[in-house]
Amino acid sequence: MPSKADCFDIYEDMEGGWRWRVKAHNGEIVAASSQGFHDEDEAKYNAKRTYTYLKAAFQTARMD
DSSP states (O other), rough: OOOOTEEEEEETTTTSEEEEEEETTSOEEEEOSSSSSSSHHHHHHHHHHHHHHHHHHHHHHOOO
């Protein structure tokens, strides 16, 4: 699960699509969308949905 220092970044790519990425506290990209979206709101929605799924997966995962 992202720490408080991690952040979602929504940006427009060179082809005019919108993408999201997660940057760690050191600036390293640790996750990114696999596609461009038609608009910024679509990218934000997908980022929030991805975060929700990951949060749930970490809560139920066994980390042995």
